[in-house]
Amino acid sequence: MISNTMNNKLPKKYIVFKTAYFFVFPVMIIITSIFALGTLFRSAEGYHSRLIATILFAVCLCAAIGLFIANKIFEENEQYKAFSYPFMNKFSLGSITALIFLMFITLFPFYVVIINSIKTSAEANALGFTYIPKQGVTFSHFEDLFVNSTGIGIDLMSSFFNSLIYATFPVFAGVLVSALSAYGFAKLNYKGRKFVYEFMIFTLMVPGCVTMSSSYVLFDRLGWTSGVGLSLPLIVPRCFGSIGTVMFLREYFKGIPDDMLAAARIDGCGKLHIFTAIMLPLGTPALIAQFVLGFIGVYNDYQNSLIYLKYPEQYTIQLALSFFNSEYMDKALASAAAVFGIVPLLIIYVIFQNKIISGISFSSGLKG
Amino acid sequence: MENNISINSAKYQKKRKLMKFKDGLENFLISSLPVFGFLIFGAFPMVLSLVMSFFEMHDTDFSNAVFIGLDNYKNMLNFNVYGKDFLYTFLTAGIFMISVPIGLAIPIFIAYQLNKIQFAKHFFRSVFFVPAVCAVTIIVIVFKMFIDENSGVFNQILTGLHFEPVKWLTGNPLTFNISMIIVSVWSGLGYATVLLQAAFAGVDESYEEAAKIDGASSSQIFWKITFPAITPTLGYLVTMRLIDSLQQMSLYYQFGFGIASPPQWTEGLYAYNTPVVYIYRMIFANSYQFGYGIGSAAAWILAIVIFVVTRINFKLQEKWVSYDF
Incomplete structure (x- = not known):
């Protein structure tokens, strides 16, 4: 210079x-x-x-x-x-050094759990952590988890599929419903629209712990908590979408020019037809982002499954994994279970990372 | 317009009004499907839990419920009944709140550094975000291997350097809470980093350039321009984190119940009891002793505390959050 x-x-x-x-x-x-x-x-x-x-x-x-x-x-x-x-x-050397240092701190726990999962049980449970498997590498713990799962008492695979069901269909329906609602709030006018919207935002302010007891009472009275199969309390409320998604999609739909909708209306499109023919196709990137975020949220949800699921056959992956937290659990086995728990989300994250990150930055009122 | 009679005729006006009403109703129905969901699964339970907090109920059947007025609230706030237990849960939550400033200071540093480097920005950001997609359950399993007393990585490093090993989870309530803070700071790093990095990227460079030309030092530029410009995002994060830390449950619950002898503040008051864990156990684990009514009352007290904390937070934020940029 x-x-x-x-x-x-x-x-x-x-x-x-x-x-x-x-x-x-x-x-x-x-x-x-x-x-x-x-x-x-x-x-x-x-x-x-x-x-x-x-x-x-x-x-x-x-x-x-x-x-x-x-x-x-x-x-x-x-x-x-x-x-x-x-x-x-x-480049600033200070920045790079600090970032690499922090990156190692961030990734180190993952290294530990992955390394533990391929050690022999004896080595993983021994006093003192070994950074490189000394007694050889084994994949028998994964085998134990999926093939000989009766010995452990928890079927990770079926709980994974349970989670998958809870995290896909209700979230998908919820995103569609939210999109319809966002379309209404963004493009359709009626008296009291502002009030309805603000009412929704107001419900966001009430802490979730307040409804913990009464929701259970409500669902129990409806007879939804006693079933052995899929648990309705984990499905039905989610089908109605989420306020965060409505807010996000409303901002997104506002960016679609009104002229386009007017042209469609002149050509004879009804309101719902405009939604399916214009809003949905144009909003697909935002919808995917919201779907992925919702999927991650539901897949990682622990509290609701803890409250509503009673039988081992109903367990979601989070409940099943929480059994590996016990002090007496074989560490190698627990690590293998954790690795199995991380992998699906990691794959989704790697595929959709730009969508996830832009979705998050957008939802706080910024464009990342 | 004047000579067009049909527009001004009463019949036409009536029809027009009807059509407008129908149109509005249609628009309302389209936009309010989630609203019905919130009415049934959000607003109704809210009212229900307020009603329940005035009853003594040990099961979900209302015909067995006994109206006891404000007794639930009195019992929760009375030190001779459950008030002491409940106060200790707020002590836990208060200690856990330390994770808010720590958990935001590190992301500010990371995000600032990320904006300074020219390359690999997205790579670093992606890496820092990885813990944020992990569920609490997995984080607990992973960190169990770190903070285990006998074979944990932390203690191994400490003994390797001839320090005394620390009983992270079982030692005393304070070390238990510090462990929780470490875990939550680690897991919350990515989310805050992403938001703050976007905020730093959004700072108008012309201000910084102008200050540089005027001879401002880099620390002056940071504290007078860059930092105030990101305070709206930071304020948002502080608010969310405060509310979340008061409502923390999964982390404490899973760590606390995975160990054989959890630390206690005093006899019978376990350190893993955050307010929400306590309320959860009142409702679902000890419903014979406590039940749904008193659980709801406790939840409403917590809600009021959260409300007050949020108000104080907003009042304070008027001082340090600037919207001038």
């Missing part, structure tokens, strides 16, 4: 310092924060880890502050401030 012309004027020690600062400072910050964490724990009998961590933390902190101040002082020199190698502008 500009610096190329100035390089020869700047003393070499400044250049060395600036380059060193660029590389060392971000690393320094991360090391300091690690030592800071160390000061929070008690040291073991006969060792002084905490003291050492505290001293190292103090030293690193002082060094980091010293570097920072030195850089600030040098920056009063205009040439120093303007100097930079081209790569310094291309």
Whole structure:
């Protein structure tokens, strides 16, 4: 950049310092924060880890502050401030280091669970976690989960299909209903439309815990909680769509020009025909985003299944998986179950990630 | 218009009105299908639970219910009856609320850094979002392997560095709650990052450029321009997280019931009892002792607390959220 012309004027020690600062400072910050964490724990009998961590933390902190101040002082020199190698502008090393560090923290738990799932039971349950399977790799736990599932008492596969049923048809119907409603709120006028819309938003404000008891009473009185098959309380309310989806789709449908609808009306389209012929096809991307988000939400729902499902044959995947939380459960088996629980959503996430992320950013009033 | 008699005739006007009414009704029906759903499955249960909170009911049958007026509320707030237990659940929720500032500070940092780098932005964002698609159940299984006392990864690292191992889940209520905070911060990282990154991307660069030309330092630019510009999104996240943390259930319930001897605040007051776990257990696990009526009353008290917290939050947000950008 500009610096190329100035390089020869700047003393070499400044250049060395600036380059060193660029590389060392971000690393320094991360090391300091690690030592800071160390000061929070008690040291073991006969060792002084905490003291050492505290001293190292103090030293690193002082060094980091010293570097920072030195850089600030040098920056009063205009040439120093303007100097930079081209790569310094291309990326910020501090950002990259910090992001990679945080990325490892984010992914590390997944690594642990995947590695545990392919270890032998003996190794997985032994004291001390091994980062690489030492007793060989085995897939027998997955086999146990699906082929010899009677030994465990929980049929993961059938609970997975239960979840799939709860998460597809009701959510699909709900998204369609929400879309119809959003079309009404966005494009059709009637007296009191604003009031109805605000009433819907108002119901969003009431915390869900309030209706926990009364919903159960209501469904029990209706006779919906005693069945052995599919549980209606997990299906019927979801078929009516969700307020969040209506709000999202309403904003989306508002963007469709009125002229298009007027043209269709002149050609003799009824209101519902306009909906199926214009709104649905144009809104497909948004509908898919909402469907995927709804699917993830219902598939991951634990609380409602806990309340309404009583028999093991009815269990959703979340309820079935929660049996692997027990303290006495074989860790390798539990890991295998967790891996099986993650995989379907991970596949969906990889396929639809742009839709999911834009759907989420949009729903908070932003366009990501 | 004047010479067209039929438009002004009473019959035509009546028909026009009828047609307009029919049109409006049709529009209403189209847009209000979900509204009926909310009336039946949202608003009606709300009223029902308010009514139920004045009754003593141990099963779902109303003919066995006994009207006891405000006794349920009195019992919930009386320290000699259930008030102490209930207050401790709010202590748990209060400690858990620490996860809100921590769980948003880290995403602010990540999102800011994501906007600074030129490449691999989408890759990083996708990676950070992965925990957000995981269900609580899976997160619990995964973190059990981390915070296990004997063979957990955390303790292994600690003992490797000659620190004393920590009893994350069974030690005392505080470490239990800290574990929950760690887990929820980890799992909430991605969602906040995505929203905040979109907010950072939406900041008008011309403001920053102008400030730079005027000689502002990068920290000045961040605190005076960039940060205020993302406060609306941040405020939204704070509100949602506050409400969610007061209504936390699945995480505490699953961690608490997976261990043989959960830590207690005092005798019989378990640390896993957040308000909603407590209410859930009142209604469904101990309905012989408590039942649906008092559970509803407790839920309404919680709702009022949530309402008050939200109001305070909005009042405070008037001070730090700026809509000028």
